[in-house]
Amino acid sequence: MSSSPTIGVLAIQGDVREHSKRLAESGAVVRAVKLHSDLAGISGLVIPGGESTTMSILAERNHLLEPLRELSKEIPMYGSCAGLIMLADVVTDGRVDQPTIGGLHITAQRNAFGRQRDSFEIDLDIAALGSPAFHAIFIRAPLVTRVSPAVQVLATIREPVAFGDTHSHDERVVAVRQGNLLATSFHPELTSDLRFHQYFVEMVRSA
């Protein structure tokens, strides 16, 4: 794999620009992906933050879902927030008919922290990135409520009150990796900390 891999950013809608900037700063050549033909020749794909309902409806209408499903078996993909939902096998609290790319053996609960007024930022310890803590921004964010054994948990958040569907003091999962698929509930692209994007570019390089 070349040292400057070409990484696509799914450009249906959302914070495409921020992801593109962070990927470029992390050493990737970036391509916006809107059409099926834009997928040819990319070595990795980022599915940005945005509205997952919109993204899934438009991906389907523009005949991108099936090609993306195929491609997710071949190249690394990283989804943040709405992107995590798009990669999840199962989505709860969304539209019943919301189609996803899938592949990541998790259940994602949409808007698990409440509505926009409940959105927050917080420092998370993420072993895979080392120290210092990673400043994570959660916006109408999903939670990972179930993971299959194949899934590696990268980050959790401790919640003392009512989070998602249960009352518990559990560690709730907010970042995962399963082979070539990476996903976060939060938005590393909205900060200038490049470690998550560098981690993904490294995944692409070594794929």
Added chain:
Amino acid sequence: MTSQNDLNAQVATTRVKRGMADMLKGGVIMDVVNAEQARIAEDAGAVAVMALERVPADIRAQGGVARMSDPDMIDEIISAVSIPVMAKARIGHFVEAQVIESLGVDFIDESEVLTPADFTHHIDKWNFKTPFVCGATNLGEALRRINEGAAMIRSKGEAGTGDVSNATTHIRTITSEIRKLSSMRPDELYVAAKELQAPYDLVVEVARTGSLPVVLFTAGGIATPADAAMMMQLGADGVFVGSGIFKSGDPKSRAEAIVQATMNFDNPDEVAKASRGLGEAMVGINVADIPVPHRLAERGW
């Protein structure tokens, strides 16, 4: 619902408010007056819906004082869709904004489409956890709103007309004023701030970055896929469509077409495809035929 004290989490910061607007980029936000329209908008691919009692074309036709929507109607729309819901408060009416926030609306539009409640002051938007979007006809107005806490700006057009000319003027004005600031020497920015009637620090920030510190959408008079694509090519991050959809002959097809054209704004083949077979656009009023005191875009100070 989240109490994150034990977590060192900060709720409703400027970053999460502006970040929420970032997630809407490249999308279409549609005016809806009931749950059925909200579902049509969501199915068409809208990134958010704006809940309001009457679309601007009806406010214009019926006259009278236009106010915040009935909370029941807003609740109904919130439960009908999974996408974010916005609602409008009158300019300066901070209690309407408090009510809308308490309903759990995701974004508040302090809107000139409603009848202003205060002809001097806008709402102090820093006091709210819910982010605000405000209209602007020029850069100075945009920066004054940002200074008051707006997390998103929409350039104003003349709402409820189906005439895109005002929206064109205002998005061009804002983007060209930004370009002008970027070309200035640092010692010229003091007078620029004075002339824009905008805070110096924000003027410096815009000059340095070449863009607003928040997302810039455009609104008012957008009625066709080509209108939406033109706004995107002129530098908008996304579009609001009000009367243009549900006052047209075939709202479902038109909503889908405007979404397609916004996503593919730089691809004329796709915009052409989206423009086919949509039936009648909203009838429309030429902005020039509206007496000046009846123009909505001029509200805001």
